[in-house]
Amino acid sequence: MPWDAQAADAVVAKYPSPRSAILPLLWLGQNSDGHVTPETVERVADRLGLNISDVESVLSFYTMFRTSPPARHRLQICRSLACAMKGAEEILEHIAAATGVAAGEQSADGGFSVEVVECIAACDHAPAYLCDERMGGPLSPQKALRLLRGEGGDEQ
């Protein structure tokens, strides 16, 4: 999608200092392109009067920004305390055995990816997950496979 200069201006205007708009502008880019493209980095730097390396340094600090295209369905499984206690690791093993895709990997056809994340503030639904930006839980091995096929689950 083309860079929406107007949307970018509206974001910048909210802050006393333009640099504060880095995160929101990177979000804007990621939301429209699926990931943060080199063009987005350039435009953000250009719009905010920063070096490309400044923007890249911020980009690399925050774990939610992606610099390559995502799989069609992304399942992120929480592995922190409550979720690990309730079997998150076993679900990851089950997924790997059933699909050959381990945590941190994408299926060969780009249909889905599996990731582990730290606490997502959903311990009441442990084992909790984010699937394509929706929070849910408790996850079971069967439900995980359904989510990876894009069949949805009962969200929280």
Next chain:
Amino acid sequence: MIRRILTEGIDEFDMTRLDVYRSRGGYQALAKALRTMSPDDVADEVKTSGLRGRGGAGVAASFKWSTLPADGRPRYLILNGDESEPGSFSGRMLIQKNPHMIIEGALLSAYACRMARVFIYLRGEFYEGAEIMRRAVEEARAAGFIGERILGTDFSQEVVVHRGAGAYICGEETAIMESLEGKRGHPRTKPPFPTAAGLYGMPTVINNVETIANVAPIVANGGAWFAAIGPEKSPGTKVCSVSGRVRRPGNYEIEMGTPLRELIEEHAGGLEPGHELKFILPAGASSALIQPKNLDVSLDYDSLGAIRSMLGSAGMLVCDERDCAVHVAYLGARFYHHESCGKCTPCREGTGWTERVLHRMEHGLGRSGDTRRLEELCRGIGGRKCLCLLGDFSVTYLQSALANFHDEFEAHEHGGPCPVTAALEVSVR
């Protein structure tokens, strides 16, 4: 005892809608304050209320506010909705189910402290929460509660919803300012404290979203009303997040001073059938464990401090006999190592070492002396040697577990399957 102030009506009504929130008395505190009270009057009510910060340390909100220098520079208010401590999820619920109470509290706090702008910082993973909060802000703006000349008065206020992008450390008060300034989320050296030189170098107050939500009912009903709820030094309610081995994990808003036993056994439904309480982490992964013998402790800042633990954000993780103290320590260590920003050597190196030692103990490769090694690591990391408290957080549970379950750690020094859960399987058979 359950006492609904912040969660009142949220299960029955869609309080994310402005008309519903208003029909239940919403924004009346703001109208009352702007029409009949000076900013100092509002600050006085909050002082009288005795409200303490709900995000961790329990510092009186009015104390923080009162340290803002009166020097004419712009001041900023940041609402901390980064909520990333394993076990805490009360903020998520308030953000998703009662956003207008947070906004109304923010406007009142901004009026009291004469803020130039309000930022609501939400962790990146709260996709839905951010949507709800943005919609609520826009609805409030359209109704004249945000923007220029609010309700026809001289008071103008902007509220900006800002999303993080994945980093536990951004919940720390100086890291959140760096992040808002568009930088990597590294904590700053203190002093200067944020109230002296915070966001953009200007006086800044950072309060947890739950702390700020309380300001609306305080102004509506008066500080004295709030001060009379619960123990004298910890007035009000706390939304406690209960997770782990209980029958009904969830958020429960209780009056401060409620016994921990009541929260666990009545509201959260008790332990899962056939299992026995082993210990509780009352403030997420970073708190010293509470033993079953202390289950009658009352839930307030001072009582939990007296048993050398803390109320903190009240993210209660309940563990039973199936939870090996070493396993829980390993999970915590892995989290803190992952989240250390790497700026201070004791934290960066120490969390890595701790994770490695616990990893081998946990995976049947423990070595003789590992328990002692962990004790030394705790001493090396803790004791406020670092820029922020993450390093200290990473050893708090571990130290309490080493003290209370020393034999479980030693039993992991000889390799093989976890002796704690193995013993369990034998006794079940």
